[in-house]
Amino acid sequence: MTDNDIAKLVQSALFAVAPDLEGETVGPDVPFRDQFEIDSMDFLNFVIALHKATGIEIPERDYPKLESLDKAVAYLKAKGFAQ
Amino acid sequence: MIEFKMPSLGADMDAGTLVEWLKKPGDAVKRGDIIAVVDTQKSAIEIEVFADGILDRLLVEPGQRVPVGTVMATIREPGDLADAGLPPKAVPSSASPPAAKSSAPVAPASAPLVAARGEPRATPAARRRAVELGVEIASVLPGPEGVIGLGEVEAAAGARAPAKPQRPGGISFDEMRKAIGAAMARSHREIPHYYVSSTLDVSPLMAWLEAENTRRPVPERLLYAAPLIRAVARALMDSPELNGHYVDGRYDPAEHVNLGIAVAMRGGGLIAPAILAAETLDLAAIMERLRDLVARVRGGRLRSSEMTAGTATITNLGEGTADSLMPLIYPPQVAIVGCGRIVERPWIVDGKIEAAKLMTVTVAGDHRISDGRRAAAFLMNLDKLLQSPETL
Amino acid sequence: MTGGRKITYREAVREALREALTRDERVFLMGEDVGRYGGAYACSMGLLAEFGEERVRDTPLSESGFVGAGIGAALGGMRPIVEIMTVNFSLLALDQIVNNAATLRHMSGGQLSVPLVIRMATGAGRQLAAQHSHSLECWYAHVPGLKVVAPATVADARGMLWTALCDPDPVVIFEHAALYNDESEVAAGGDLAVDIASAAVRRQGTDATLVTYGGSLKKSLAAAEVLAKDGISCEVVDLRSLRPLDDRTIMASVAKTHRAIVVDEGWRTGSLAAEIGTRTMEQAFFDLDAPVGRVCSAEVPIPYPKHLETAATPQVDGIVAAVRGALRR
Numbered sequence: 001m002t003d004n005d006i007a008k009l010v011q012s013a014l015f016a017v018a019p020d021l022e023g024e025t026v027g028p029d030v031p032f033r034d035q036f037e038i039d040s041m042d043f044l045n046f047v048i049a050l051h052k053a054t055g056i057e058i059p060e061r062d063y064p065k066l067e068s069l070d071k072a073v074a075y076l077k078a079k080g081f082a083q
Numbered sequence: 084m085i086e087f088k089m090p091s092l093g094a095d096m097d098a099g100t101l102v103e104w105l106k107k108p109g110d111a112v113k114r115g116d117i118i119a120v121v122d123t124q125k126s127a128i129e130i131e132v133f134a135d136g137i138l139d140r141l142l143v144e145p146g147q148r149v150p151v152g153t154v155m156a157t158i159r160e161p162g163d164l165a166d167a168g169l170p171p172k173a174v175p176s177s178a179s180p181p182a183a184k185s186s187a188p189v190a191p192a193s194a195p196l197v198a199a200r201g202e203p204r205a206t207p208a209a210r211r212r213a214v215e216l217g218v219e220i221a222s223v224l225p226g227p228e229g230v231i232g233l234g235e236v237e238a239a240a241g242a243r244a245p246a247k248p249q250r251p252g253g254i255s256f257d258e259m260r261k262a263i264g265a266a267m268a269r270s271h272r273e274i275p276h277y278y279v280s281s282t283l284d285v286s287p288l289m290a291w292l293e294a295e296n297t298r299r300p301v302p303e304r305l306l307y308a309a310p311l312i313r314a315v316a317r318a319l320m321d322s323p324e325l326n327g328h329y330v331d332g333r334y335d336p337a338e339h340v341n342l343g344i345a346v347a348m349r350g351g352g353l354i355a356p357a358i359l360a361a362e363t364l365d366l367a368a369i370m371e372r373l374r375d376l377v378a379r380v381r382g383g384r385l386r387s388s389e390m391t392a393g394t395a396t397i398t399n400l401g402e403g404t405a406d407s408l409m410p411l412i413y414p415p416q417v418a419i420v421g422c423g424r425i426v427e428r429p430w431i432v433d434g435k436i437e438a439a440k441l442m443t444v445t446v447a448g449d450h451r452i453s454d455g456r457r458a459a460a461f462l463m464n465l466d467k468l469l470q471s472p473e474t475l
Numbered sequence: 476m477t478g479g480r481k482i483t484y485r486e487a488v489r490e491a492l493r494e495a496l497t498r499d500e501r502v503f504l505m506g507e508d509v510g511r512y513g514g515a516y517a518c519s520m521g522l523l524a525e526f527g528e529e530r531v532r533d534t535p536l537s538e539s540g541f542v543g544a545g546i547g548a549a550l551g552g553m554r555p556i557v558e559i560m561t562v563n564f565s566l567l568a569l570d571q572i573v574n575n576a577a578t579l580r581h582m583s584g585g586q587l588s589v590p591l592v593i594r595m596a597t598g599a600g601r602q603l604a605a606q607h608s609h610s611l612e613c614w615y616a617h618v619p620g621l622k623v624v625a626p627a628t629v630a631d632a633r634g635m636l637w638t639a640l641c642d643p644d645p646v647v648i649f650e651h652a653a654l655y656n657d658e659s660e661v662a663a664g665g666d667l668a669v670d671i672a673s674a675a676v677r678r679q680g681t682d683a684t685l686v687t688y689g690g691s692l693k694k695s696l697a698a699a700e701v702l703a704k705d706g707i708s709c710e711v712v713d714l715r716s717l718r719p720l721d722d723r724t725i726m727a728s729v730a731k732t733h734r735a736i737v738v739d740e741g742w743r744t745g746s747l748a749a750e751i752g753t754r755t756m757e758q759a760f761f762d763l764d765a766p767v768g769r770v771c772s773a774e775v776p777i778p779y780p781k782h783l784e785t786a787a788t789p790q791v792d793g794i795v796a797a798v799r800g801a802l803r804r
Contacts, residue, residue: 020349020381033403037349040306040401041377051301060296060304208733208764227803233733233764 003073006081009053010072017045031067054081085134085158089121089143089151100148101155103203103221110138112158119155122224136160145203146225205231216240222261263353270411278409279458280445283466284432285425289440291472307425308399309370310475314468315397315420316340316361317475322461324453325418325446326395334417334452339363343393343413344373346380354380355413357393366475400424407443417449418458479660487633487661488518488594488650492556494667495640496526499554502640505532505541506558515560516596516655542568542593546576546645549591554640559595561603562611562649569614576645577620591645592636597625598690598740599788600653605776608652608784610740612689613747615647616718622646623718624671627692629659631715634669646671649717651690651740674721676728680710683798684728686751687738688714691770691789695738698794709798717747722754729759734801736768738789743771765801770794 007028014032015022021036032038038046047058047066056079058066065075089099102120112118112132119130136158143155205213205220213220213236223231223239241257270276288310296304319326319340327336340362343355356379358364358372398410399422407423423443430439444465446458468475482490495502504519510533513520523531534541538559545557559565565572572593579587599608616623622642626632632650639646661667677692678699685695692713699709710728714720729735735755739748752767773787 048302058301206764207761211761
């Protein structure tokens with residue numbers, strides 16, 4: 001799985017929790033919170049969606065590592081999600 | 084006979100369009116009653132009457148635009164005889180601008196007779212569409228022939244202006260802003276607010292939550308909003324003067340806490356649907372309701388009961404915002420609880436300075452029902468509950 | 476289906492009669508002047524020579540008598556087509572049609588069938604004055620036990636007769652007198668029969684629905700064309716069947732356009748337009764963005780002078796005005 005594929009997966013997790021964002025361009029290095037007014041509920045749902053899509057256990061202290069598209073991709077890769 | 088005239092509602096207003104009559108001929112009116120809604124291009128404004136009497140004749144049709152000073156209706160004072168169909172005085176009183184003389188407000192001959200009923204003439208399709216779009220039919224400006232049709236409703240909702248951003252469910256930003264404006268203007272006008280606030284140490288709550296979330300699998304994790312909502316709901320059960328509806332001069336304390344949750348919309352705007360009987364729900368259930376509410380706010384699919392059943396409201400600013408807020412009560416409720424963001428600050432515990440997680444909670448109460456002391460008692464109670472998060 | 480060809484409404488009726496006479500030997504045509512004269516509107520011209528006196532029968536001037544004879548023949552196993560010159564004259568046969576043809580299946584507990592087809596001309600527009608020009612379709616559409624159809628197009632004139640003959644119950648076919656010379660393309664061969672139960676959307680639109688039938692269809696289509704130039708998009712529903720009415724097609728259209736105008740050459744009072752308007756309010760009230768409009772004939776016996784006849788019946792201008800009224804623009 002390429003970085004691009006993982007980025008797509010992250011984006012679809014984001015759009016699944018915030019369908020009103022569907023079709024928006026996601027800046028790779030801007031925190032989702034700043035880009036899209038993502039609140040804590042949206043963010044939790046986003047983490048749940050990522051967890052469901054990848055099977056990775058994401059502890060709460062790691063949440064800051066998922067705050068932007070680039071960071072989220074790097075985090076998932078570091079957790080061994082590549083195949 | 085008293086003449087009710089198109090008022091000047093601002094220095095730049097020279098004319099206004101009647102949106103609707105809220106009273107009909109024969110109704111008793113007293114000083115301060117709102118009898119009409121007038122659109123001034125900036126906003127729809129409710130017009131009050133400044134005399135007591137019986138509303139006699141309505142001289143302006145909904146949809147008509149008339150200059151300031153135009154006689155819009157006549158009001159019979161005690162002792163006056165009913166107007167036996169005499170034509171209205173064509174000459175406005177001396178206070179009116181001369182321009183009003185030539186445009187004396189006589190309804191056109193073809194005017195529909197039902198206009199005087201004071202109800203907007205809206206088509207069945209328009210009424211249904213207004214419900215779908217969340218548009219108040221009374222706020223829609225009638226079109227030709229004084230009729231509110233589909234076109235007028237959709238125009239009011241901004242549905243026909245693709246340039247305007249649309250929310251899911253077809254609610255327009257403009258319309259929402261208008262609705263918030265109307266509700267908050269009423270709140271500000273009618274409710275004598277008082278404010279009481281305390282800074283609460285939520286360190287125990289946050290420590291407990293962290294431990295709890297470490298233990299819980301991702302899908303079952305909690306937001307601090309959940310225990311906060313539960314604590315507020317329980318504290319409100321012990322503060323009946325903060326939880327209920329004030330309608331027509333009478334206060335009805337509520338049996339349950341239907342807690343309105345202020346949810347911000349992306350792009351601006353706010354909706355506060357209620358979690359019904361929140362005091363009966365455990366944390367998992369509250370979390371589930373909260374998740375569901377937020378999703379449906381985003382998707383524009385709220386139920387009318389959620390929008391009207393709230394008995395008190397909580398507004399929680401959340402991360403990355405401000406320390407405290409002074410919210411306005413959402414009528415007919417009588418209190419709103421505003422929670423600032425959680426900040427880490429020095430805090431003195433047992434004579435020693437410690438780093439603590441703090442939240443400033445402000446209660447806005449309605450002086451017609453209660454005084455600040457009640458809200459202070461509520462805050463003390465809330466603080467106590469938050470110090471033992473494991474019991475929530 | 477083979478390639479198309481252009482024929483008139485009159486020729487379509489004649490072809491349909493010829494087909495019926497050819498396909499089923501139980502079929503015969505009778506009526507005033509249908510044989511030697513070739514029919515009041517020349518629909519059966521040449522059929523007498525082709526099929527002989529047994530099957531194309533001139534009758535005395537006695538509507539009650541020959542419609543009654545048709546009912547008897549149908550009861551006896553034949554498939555008669557009875558032509559009545561105009562709907563005005565059919566009133567002489569109302570007793571036979573309403574009291575016998577329409578009732579016998581029910582009164583016999585289903586033992587008797589009256590597979591009779593009655594064709595008659597209807598409507599104004601040819602300066603035939605008040606005793607030959609009325610539109611009384613709704614009188615028949617009122618009666619349970621009858622099916623009532625109004626072919627408004629050449630294809631329906633060609634295709635409805637056979638389907639009507641196949642029906643086990645009496646069917647009344649209204650041919651609007653102003654349509655006989657209309658020309659249109661129809662398929663050259665193959666099975667041209669069409670259903671006689673459904674309405675047809677003759678033009679798609681989004682702003683208003685014109686519900687019409689028979690001779691008013693082409694006026695409604697012309698009005699839709701005029702309105703289209705102003706950006707008003709009309710849907711035109713041709714009822715085709717006046718009894719039973721195809722509510723579903725009407726309501727589906729109103730749900731889309733939110734405005735309905737019924738164009739009906741009958742008089743307004745107690746008209747088909749009244750029935751359709753009421754059904755629309757019963758079934759589509761919350762879809763409506765305007766009161767249901769009606770364009771009907773003036774409540775006078777249809778006048779003889781051309782200008783008065785025109786003024787008394789629905790015209791394109793009136794339909795256009797009614798649509799604008801419903802749209803409040």
